[in-house]
Amino acid sequence: MANLRAGLVGMGMMGRHHARVLGSLEGVDLVGIVDPDGDKFKAAGGRPVYDTVDQLLEQKIDYAMVAVPTVLHEEVGLKLAAAGVHALLEKPLAPSVEAATRLQEAFDAAGLIGGVGHIERYNPAVQQAQKRIEAGELGRILQVNTRRQGPFPGRIADVGVVMDLATHDIDLTQYVTGSTYRRVGAETAFRSGREHEDLVAITGQLTNDVVANHLVNWLTPFKERVSIVLGDEGCFVIDTLTADLTFHRNGTQETEWVDLAQFRGVSEGDSIRYAFPKREPLLVEHENFRDAVLGVGGTVVTFAQGVHTIQVASAVLESSQGHGEIEL
Structure with missing residues (x-):
């Protein structure tokens, strides 16, 4: 079976760690990253870094990790939902209950898996x-x-x-x-x-x-x-x-x-x-989301839980x- 095609939106302090984990995650190919500021932490590993989410979507990704500031979660998340892309968003899900609810409703309506990065x-x-x-x-x-x-x-x-x-x-x-x-x-x-x-x-x-x-x-x-x-x-x-x-x-x-x-x-x-055994929580989080996208299990913090x-x-x-x- 072909690897899942994943994208990363945001290459800041957390995004660079997501890039490291996604870049070596079994069964997943990290095919592109979005950050208008470029690869300032030198974490892209030679992968293309785009200015916009639309450019990333042209790469036909299966799912995306979103690690942008909280105020941008709704904008990015809704764009991914409209494109039929599963998404794992850093916590908190959104800056308000109303925005979080809109994200939940969009992903539910599209039949997509949405997860919140409550890494603890x-x-x-x-x-x-x-x-x-x-x-x-x-x-x-x-x-x-x-x-x-x-x-x-x-x-x-x-x-x-x-x-x-x-x-x-x-x-x-x-x-x-x-x-x-x-x-x-x-x-x-x-x-x-x-x-x-x-x-x-x-x-x-x-x-x-x-x-x-x-x-x-x-x-x-x-x-x-x-x-x-x-x-x-x-x-x-x-x-x-x-x-x-x-x-x-x-x-x-x-x-x-x-x-x-x-x-x-x-x-x-x-x-x-x-x-x-003590494994890196970020790696375990990504393994679980990958498995959920594949439909082979995986425990995900759902958007409904994120809203609550x-x-x-x-x-x-x-x-x-x-x-x-x-x-x-």
């Missing part, structure tokens, strides 16, 4: 946690607590931390709990003189009664990507920077230390850092403007 789903630690939670290893899930903080990335200019970073945590939380948000509340801050918020604290509740809270900022002088999932049996600590998953079990041993025994809650039990994530993020921004908790 493909982190090996997250995938391990999701499988173990689904198997009941934590018992009933009570809370998800995430911290995603670090210095400001100069490449981000069109959105704030809610759309750029918090959407990772919103999607990750829904993925590992198998649920969706019922309501959210939030506070934001603008501390660095930019147009968009650079700090947010989010609280929420999911439809399965799990309580969630997310701390996200672009103001911390170190990088942290930690998610703690608490259940009846203990908790998982997911570090997506190191792809480590650690299980802290609730203690079951009685203690003879009288002062300590007066505490009637859970106590510290065994701790296990699991060993498992933006609905939650939009509710977070609305709440932060003094509107209290927002029901979804």
Whole structure:
């Protein structure tokens, strides 16, 4: 069977990594790239770099990876849908619920596969946690607590931390709990003189009664990507920077230390850092989308899921403007 013909739209900070992965992906030929600024990162590998999406479509591609700024997602996505081209769009799907919904409707009407690049789903630690939670290893899930903080990335200019970073945590939380948000509340801050918020604290509740809270900022002088999932049996600590998953079990041993025994809650039990294969999340994401296009499986973050994530993020921004908790 002939290889799929793929195109890449956008050769910026993320686009260059997509070019590297697509350029060596088994069963796929990267036949062209679109970026009016050219190959400034020298990542095209000798492949043609076009100025427009129309020029790329002339190459009769089967699917495209879209890594342009969020404000351009709708324009590019709708053009691909009209041409009958499957597409994987970087997250977030679009800058607004309305734009995201239009993309979903266009791809659904054309019978095309649309995926959103929520790459944290493909982190090996997250995938391990999701499988173990689904198997009941934590018992009933009570809370998800995430911290995603670090210095400001100069490449981000069109959105704030809610759309750029918090959407990772919103999607990750829904993925590992198998649920969706019922309501959210939030506070934001603008501390660095930019147009968009650079700090947010989010609280929420999911439809399965799990309580969630997310701390996200672009103001911390170190990088942290930690998610703690608490259940009846203990908790998982997911570090997506190191792809480590650690299980802290609730203690079951009685203690003879009288002062300590007066505490009637859970106590510290065994701790296990699991060993498992660790493959590059971006490669796994592309493998899954390729397989979905081929119709041989592949787990894709659908446009419908991407729309819901933006609905939650939009509710977070609305709440932060003094509107209290927002029901979804």
